Amino acid sequence: MEGGVDYLADERKKAEFDVQQMKIVWAGSHHTFEISDRISKLVANDPAFSKDERTMLPRKELFKNTLRKASYAWKRINDLHLSEEEASQLRFYVDEPAFTDLHWGMFIPAIKGQGTDEQQKKWLPLAYKMQIIGCYAQTELGHGSNVQGLETTATFDPQTDEFVIHSPTLTSSKWWPGGLGKVSTHGVVYARLITDGQEHGIHGFIVQLRRLEDHRPLPGIIIGDIGMKFGNGAYNTMDNGVLRFDHVRIPRDQMLMRVSQVTRDGKVVQSDVPRQLVYGTMVYVRQTIVQDASCALSRAVCIATRYSAVRRQFGSHNGGPETQVIDYKTQQSRLFPLLASAYAFRFVGEWLKWLYTDVTQRLQANDFSTLPEAHACTAGLKSLTTSVTADGIEECRKLCGGHGYLCTSGLPELFAVYVPACTYEGDNIVLMLQVARILMKTVSQLGSGKLPVGTMAYMGRIEHLLQYRCNVQKAEDWLNPAIVLEAFEARAARMSVSCAKKLSKFANPEEGFAELSADLVEAVVAHCQLIVVSKFIEKLQQDIPGKGVKQQLKVLCGVYYLFLLHKHQGDFLATSCVTPKQASLANDQLRVLYSQVRPNAIALVDAFNYTDHFLGSILGRYDGNVYPKLYEAAWKDPLNDSVVPDGYHQYIRPLLKQQRSAKL
Numbered sequence: 093m094e095g096g097v098d099y100l101a102d103e104r105k106k107a108e109f110d111v112q113q114m115k116i117v118w119a120g121s122h123h124t125f126e127i128s129d130r131i132s133k134l135v136a137n138d139p140a141f142s143k144d145e146r147t148m149l150p151r152k153e154l155f156k157n158t159l160r161k162a163s164y165a166w167k168r169i170n171d172l173h174l175s176e177e178e179a180s181q182l183r184f185y186v187d188e189p190a191f192t193d194l195h196w197g198m199f200i201p202a203i204k205g206q207g208t209d210e211q212q213k214k215w216l217p218l219a220y221k222m223q224i225i226g227c228y229a230q231t232e233l234g235h236g237s238n239v240q241g242l243e244t245t246a247t248f249d250p251q252t253d254e255f256v257i258h259s260p261t262l263t264s265s266k267w268w269p270g271g272l273g274k275v276s277t278h279g280v281v282y283a284r285l286i287t288d289g290q291e292h293g294i295h296g297f298i299v300q301l302r303r304l305e306d307h308r309p310l311p312g313i314i315i316g317d318i319g320m321k322f323g324n325g326a327y328n329t330m331d332n333g334v335l336r337f338d339h340v341r342i343p344r345d346q347m348l349m350r351v352s353q354v355t356r357d358g359k360v361v362q363s364d365v366p367r368q369l370v371y372g373t374m375v376y377v378r379q380t381i382v383q384d385a386s387c388a389l390s391r392a393v394c395i396a397t398r399y400s401a402v403r404r405q406f407g408s409h410n411g412g413p414e415t416q417v418i419d420y421k422t423q424q425s426r427l428f429p430l431l432a433s434a435y436a437f438r439f440v441g442e443w444l445k446w447l448y449t450d451v452t453q454r455l456q457a458n459d460f461s462t463l464p465e466a467h468a469c470t471a472g473l474k475s476l477t478t479s480v481t482a483d484g485i486e487e488c489r490k491l492c493g494g495h496g497y498l499c500t501s502g503l504p505e506l507f508a509v510y511v512p513a514c515t516y517e518g519d520n521i522v523l524m525l526q527v528a529r530i531l532m533k534t535v536s537q538l539g540s541g542k543l544p545v546g547t548m549a550y551m552g553r554i555e556h557l558l559q560y561r562c563n564v565q566k567a568e569d570w571l572n573p574a575i576v577l578e579a580f581e582a583r584a585a586r587m588s589v590s591c592a593k594k595l596s597k598f599a600n601p602e603e604g605f606a607e608l609s610a611d612l613v614e615a616v617v618a619h620c621q622l623i624v625v626s627k628f629i630e631k632l633q634q635d636i637p638g639k640g641v642k643q644q645l646k647v648l649c650g651v652y653y654l655f656l657l658h659k660h661q662g663d664f665l666a667t668s669c670v671t672p673k674q675a676s677l678a679n680d681q682l683r684v685l686y687s688q689v690r691p692n693a694i695a696l697v698d699a700f701n702y703t704d705h706f707l708g709s710i711l712g713r714y715d716g717n718v719y720p721k722l723y724e725a726a727w728k729d730p731l732n733d734s735v736v737p738d739g740y741h742q743y744i745r746p747l748l749k750q751q752r753s754a755k756l
């Protein structure tokens with residue numbers, strides 16, 4: 093509590109579980125809880141990190157303010173000797189998109205993943221000390237999704253042992269890279285490698301963009317910001333940039349050479365590493381984006397849940413209080429599945445982080461066998477979780493009624509910052525189609541004796557799944573995880589097999605794939621939902637201490653899968669995985685679970701342990717003191733600086749005068 097009366101105290105007393113233990117489950121461990129709790133308070137209590145009025149600043153001031161915060165954050169990180177983990181938590185809780193996200197989140201990982209040991213030794217220390225600041229310059233004006241279609245060229249000049257980086261067309265201008273517009277001194281630039289007149293595909297190059305002395309672009313380089321983006325404040329704190337090269341020369345050793353090398357005489361040598369590793373940074377970031385989805389969704393849900401308990405509308409009896417809107421079943425059926433999804437994404441994000449770490453260790457030992465699984469899981473889950481989260485934030489805004497539309501609710505800015513996650517790091521549909529290719533390949537190999545592995549292993553039981561009949565007889569049977577898993581597996585498998593059968597009728601498989609792409613995306617959604625459900629169920633098999641904590645998680649897990657079953661009952665019925673009667677029983681059980689969530693709802697969002705600073709929402713205040721604070725905030729709007737607005741004499745007075753004389 094941050095002082096004063098707690099208007100949500102009664103709600104907190106209703107909790108049936110140990111909130112402190114749930115905070116640790118949410119954080120992942122005691123260790124991460126301790127760090128995130130300490131750092132979030134450090135940020136919240138430092139006025140230099142205030143977020144007030146961010147949505148009202150003009151772009152230049154907004155951007156300068158972001159620079160100030162980023163530089164102050166770096167000073168605090170150094171002064172307090174924060175570890176890498178603590179530093180990244182600090183940047184997270186500062187909660188303002190900035191060039192540092194790309195420097196730490198993409199530039200450094202690109203050098204780590206695609207640079208040789210020598211290149212890492214040379215560039216990483218400079219980057220770690222921020223003596224250089226980097227961005228990830230891949231997307232161009234003409235191409236983003238189609239990476240092989242990028243037009244920037246890197247032509248090897250054997251005379252001087254250099255690459256010549258060039259933007260041959262307008263559409264080859266780099267366009268979008270964050271941090272590029274006004275800050276980065278360097279970039280990992282993706283370009284078409286050309287040696288001896290021959291093309292060798294897309295590769296990454298470390299290119300210096302600005303002089304370290306005065307920050308001016310180097311000769312042959314044009315850089316700028318691409319302009320205002322959606323929303324006030326929001327992602328406009330980021331300098332997404334445009335970049336053009338006019339025959340800019342860089343030394344040969346600035347091509348990232350872990351995947352392929354160019355020798356002194358211009359020969360291209362492929363190492364044992366698969367060429368897809370050039371896409372490795374995207375796999376890394378997609379994995380972090382899944383974790384971030386649970387943060388963004390939980391934040392919106394925390395605001396909507398607290399406000400739903402404060403807000404009362406209708407239902408007063410004999411002058412008593414009106415009904416809290418959280419008690420309306422319709423409110424619960426919109427809010428609680430999102431609450432459950434936030435927890436589900438947290439756990440699948442945790443698992444994905446483990447998978448990524450495992451793949452990275454294998455890659456270091458030259459074992460590339462799990463790379464397709466990592467690609468499929470990161471692409472599919474990035475796509476699923478960001479789509480649900482973006483829609484979920486908007487749903488939370490609606491759950492807050494009119495006040496949700498105010499900037500002071502925090503929801504408009506959260507939405508505006510979050511929605512591009514459906515596009516960056518791979519458009520969600522494009523990524524789903526990547527997973528579809530892998531799914532179809534898996535189905536086509538089923539007869540060959542090659543057993544599917546990882547998250548596709550269930551396909552190995554295809555005969556059984558095609559014959560499966562669900563044996564749910566009463567509503568409570570839907571609480572049995574084994575029954576649920578089989579129903580989700582059968583649905584996903586049958587949808588994939590159905591697509592594969594239709595595909596096989598096309599003489600040209602590419603034509604068939606294009607024609608069936610919408611159906612394929614639906615099959616991928618079913619497959620990805622199965623992964624999330626199964627990882628939630630696996631989580632519940634762990635030892636989870638704390639009074640009532642596991643029980644609450646079981647309820648949330650039930651809400652998550654039964655809501656999906658209800659929402660997608662068309663799929664389950666069409667594939668005969670459940671009968672109409674069983675679908676109806678699932679919905680009955682879902683209503684029972686909603687009533688079990690209700691008394692715990694506030695405690696379940698308290699478990700996210702968000703400070704009021706981080707939430708940035710009057711509606712989501714911990715103490716529930718919404719109305720006086722909304723009233724107070726309105727008067728801070730610049731429009732209320734004067735009683736009579738600027739422009740009155742020019743525009744309002746003449747209008748009123750004219751109407752008066754017309755009447756007379």
Ligand SMILES: CC/C=C\C/C=C\C/C=C\C/C=C\C/C=C\C/C=C/C(=O)SCCNC(=O)CCNC(=O)[C@H](O)C(C)(C)COP(=O)(O)OP(=O)(O)OC[C@H]1O[C@@H](n2cnc3c(N)ncnc32)[C@H](O)[C@@H]1OP(=O)(O)O
Nearest residue numbers: 189193197236237238239240368371380384467516517518
């Ligand atoms: C406010 C911020 C909030 C949250 C972030 C929080 C934390 C994040 C931390 C840091 C990041 C900071 C901020 C993030 C915010 C914004 C940054 C945004 C950055 C960007 O957007 S960078 C640009 C991203 N661009 C893309 O994602 C492009 C998408 N396109 C592609 O990936 C490829 O072009 C595509 C679609 C895969 C097609 O590739 P290709 O033409 O080669 O085609 P194929 O389909 O033939 O594939 C060939 C072969 O390769 C396999 N494969 C494809 N991709 C991969 C991969 N990534 N890894 C492994 N393997 C891959 C594919 O399956 C095929 O295999 P096969 O031959 O069939 O066996």
Ligand SMILES: Cc1cc2nc3c(=O)[nH]c(=O)nc-3n(C[C@H](O)[C@H](O)[C@H](O)COP(=O)(O)OP(=O)(O)OC[C@H]3O[C@@H](n4cnc5c(N)ncnc54)[C@H](O)[C@@H]3O)c2cc1C
Nearest residue numbers: 228229230231235236237268269270512515516517518521
């Ligand atoms: C806020 C933000 C930050 C970004 N930061 C960076 C950065 O730091 N560095 C960087 O390099 N890039 C960055 N990007 C660029 C981003 O990665 C691309 O915009 C993204 O990959 C999508 O590509 P696109 O813009 O080419 O979309 P397009 O591919 O043009 O998509 C347009 C539409 O076409 C559809 N479509 C495209 N291809 C297919 C297909 N094969 N089948 C079916 N439908 C298809 C899509 O679904 C979409 O509906 C950023 C973008 C944003 C919005």
